[in-house]
Amino acid sequence: MFRITAPLAHRVMRHLLACTGALSLLAMAQPAPDMTPKQVGPNTWYVQGQAALGSPANQNFISNAGFVVAPQGVVVIDGLGSPALARRLVQKIAEITPKPITHVIVTHYHADHIYGLQVFKELGAQIIAQQDAREYLNSDTAAQRLVASRTELAPWVDENTHLVPADRWLTDSTTLELAGESFVVERVGPSHTPEDLAIHVPAERVLFAGDLMFAGRLPFVGKADSGQWITSLDRLLRFDVAVVVPGHGAASTEPRKDMVVMRDYLTYLRTTMGKAAKDLVPFEEAYGSTNWSTFEPMPMFRFANRMNAYNTYLLMEEESLRGR
Numbered sequence: 001m002f003r004i005t006a007p008l009a010h011r012v013m014r015h016l017l018a019c020t021g022a023l024s025l026l027a028m029a030q031p032a033p034d035m036t037p038k039q040v041g042p043n044t045w046y047v048q049g050q051a052a053l054g055s056p057a058n059q060n061f062i063s064n065a066g067f068v069v070a071p072q073g074v075v076v077i078d079g080l081g082s083p084a085l086a087r088r089l090v091q092k093i094a095e096i097t098p099k100p101i102t103h104v105i106v107t108h109y110h111a112d113h114i115y116g117l118q119v120f121k122e123l124g125a126q127i128i129a130q131q132d133a134r135e136y137l138n139s140d141t142a143a144q145r146l147v148a149s150r151t152e153l154a155p156w157v158d159e160n161t162h163l164v165p166a167d168r169w170l171t172d173s174t175t176l177e178l179a180g181e182s183f184v185v186e187r188v189g190p191s192h193t194p195e196d197l198a199i200h201v202p203a204e205r206v207l208f209a210g211d212l213m214f215a216g217r218l219p220f221v222g223k224a225d226s227g228q229w230i231t232s233l234d235r236l237l238r239f240d241v242a243v244v245v246p247g248h249g250a251a252s253t254e255p256r257k258d259m260v261v262m263r264d265y266l267t268y269l270r271t272t273m274g275k276a277a278k279d280l281v282p283f284e285e286a287y288g289s290t291n292w293s294t295f296e297p298m299p300m301f302r303f304a305n306r307m308n309a310y311n312t313y314l315l316m317e318e319e320s321l322r323g324r
């Protein structure tokens, strides 16, 4: 007769856990990250993601989302990093207003801002974004990113998580009347991404800056056009607002100061890496001999700075080849 001995049962259990993803089970046992909406205008709130890399423990809650309770409905800015997070945001909104969510404006199509979009779409909200996102949406990069995220962010991003294109693609800056409220939508890309949008809500004196501004932490510059990014920050500085809600980090009540930090960081990257690229100094050497002390104390420095410097080095090489 075959009997399952204790060690065997243990082994079987371990094997099962490995198959179903022990990490996923652990992640599900963790408390959900705090998502208390913070009010930044008479009818405007946002929820703040953690200053961390996306992980099963934080459910990919590493970016912000905002919402405006307009006369006829709720307009959401960005879709968060997983469907579970989006469902929680829907709940949080329902605790504030019984009005339906009518629109979602996407500041840009980076994974941590869009994996929750399907939840809003299912609720009947119209998704609005800038049309240059279509190239990324249809790219192998986006598909591969999603495949990788299904493993790295399991069980929060899984086989049912999919990319959601906009229902309404914008070409240029425009003012939209949504749910009875005016939204000034500024095309500020290509900066952080080709499709960057910033959303100004004049009646609320709030600006949603997307990833053009990171407050209190270093940004991921990625393949950004940092020259254009600096120009766009200058444009955003012209809006008369009381609060800026960035894509990551706390809302800023000193938008000028925070945007200037962003601009200084990008400028410093361009100056130091630009000189190294021009003098044909290899990247490693240039990186090692650059003084980073101004930015070193900022959160995300150790995750982001080296990659930011490297991407800027490549960009500056390219720009000098183009004779810019």
Ligand SMILES: [Zn+2]
Pocket (backbone or CB within 6 Å): 063, 110, 112, 113, 211, 247, 248
């Ligand atoms: Zn982001």
